[in-house]
Amino acid sequence: MALYSQARTGEMGGKQLGLSDYELTTAKKQTKREKFLSEMDVVVPWQALIALIEPHYPKAIKKGGRPPYPLATMLRVHLLQQWYSLSDPAMEEALIEVPTMRRFTGIDLITDRIPDETTILTFRHLLEKHGLGEQIFETVKSYLSERGMTMRQGTIVDATLIAAPSSTKNKEGKRDPEMHQTKKGNQWYFGMKLHAGVDKNSGLIHTVVVTAANVHDLTPAADLLHGEEKVVYADAGYQGIANRPEMAVKTTDFRVAMRPGKRRALPDTPEGRLHDLIETAKAHIRSKVEHSFRVIKQQFGFHKTRLRGIAKNRCKINVLAALSNLFQARHQLLATT
Numbered sequence: 001m002a003l004y005s006q007a008r009t010g011e012m013g014g015k016q017l018g019l020s021d022y023e024l025t026t027a028k029k030q031t032k033r034e035k036f037l038s039e040m041d042v043v044v045p046w047q048a049l050i051a052l053i054e055p056h057y058p059k060a061i062k063k064g065g066r067p068p069y070p071l072a073t074m075l076r077v078h079l080l081q082q083w084y085s086l087s088d089p090a091m092e093e094a095l096i097e098v099p100t101m102r103r104f105t106g107i108d109l110i111t112d113r114i115p116d117e118t119t120i121l122t123f124r125h126l127l128e129k130h131g132l133g134e135q136i137f138e139t140v141k142s143y144l145s146e147r148g149m150t151m152r153q154g155t156i157v158d159a160t161l162i163a164a165p166s167s168t169k170n171k172e173g174k175r176d177p178e179m180h181q182t183k184k185g186n187q188w189y190f191g192m193k194l195h196a197g198v199d200k201n202s203g204l205i206h207t208v209v210v211t212a213a214n215v216h217d218l219t220p221a222a223d224l225l226h227g228e229e230k231v232v233y234a235d236a237g238y239q240g241i242a243n244r245p246e247m248a249v250k251t252t253d254f255r256v257a258m259r260p261g262k263r264r265a266l267p268d269t270p271e272g273r274l275h276d277l278i279e280t281a282k283a284h285i286r287s288k289v290e291h292s293f294r295v296i297k298q299q300f301g302f303h304k305t306r307l308r309g310i311a312k313n314r315c316k317i318n319v320l321a322a323l324s325n326l327f328q329a330r331h332q333l334l335a336t337t
Contacts, residue, residue: 085301
């Protein structure tokens, strides 16, 4: 797949490539980054996202200021920042140093201005201010649903910890007050939790809730269900979910994992072996939620927060959840494009 050369011409005005860009586009081997960005260039619903953000994006030139960057460019810069887990200064430097990223954003190093870290920060603040992270997630869900990837089957619920800096060497001289510590096993963690409801069949995220790390997994469990599922899978941390008051009106079948100690104590009898096989089958289904967490934390590098406060991180996580869904569904989307 030629890297954006034809698909990007109409959107970015048919700009001529610089010398370094030309050398890379004529290279015989396509790098992993080029392949990834080529695929994302096709599967991201650019027009829908631009239409979502455009009403909030500045159009006029401020007095004594420079004209705003094209919204399409800033959106692409923001998504690059999420995919590669880059800070605002690091994103600016990457645009200067990495021709592949510049081509993806449609920036010509010779004729165009490179968005500086303040401009990149301002765009992120725009998304946070207007709750656009959550709306981006919903827009991508609708986009996938329109293409036959519905998320109305059974649901898998789970949560994962996202660490936050515990250092007090900052302007306030203290840790983030909205983050908390929690104990998992024999180890203490400081940060927040990403709670997710994932479709049993596709493994795509349909619901996201973000809380401090000390919030029990059961507390937001009802908010992770879309209401149409007939079966819910969960690990042993969700024992008792069916007995909670908010679940009383639901006819859902809850298939919660047996506690590890109880499973190890199963007798070596036909009945005991049958129970063990049932637990194995549950685990195979539940593993799909780990795929989404792996993409967000390992593929996209979000295993530790850089931003302070739940609200800012909620916006970021919703964008990452949308991008995770697109990444996991990319082969189906590419096949239908």
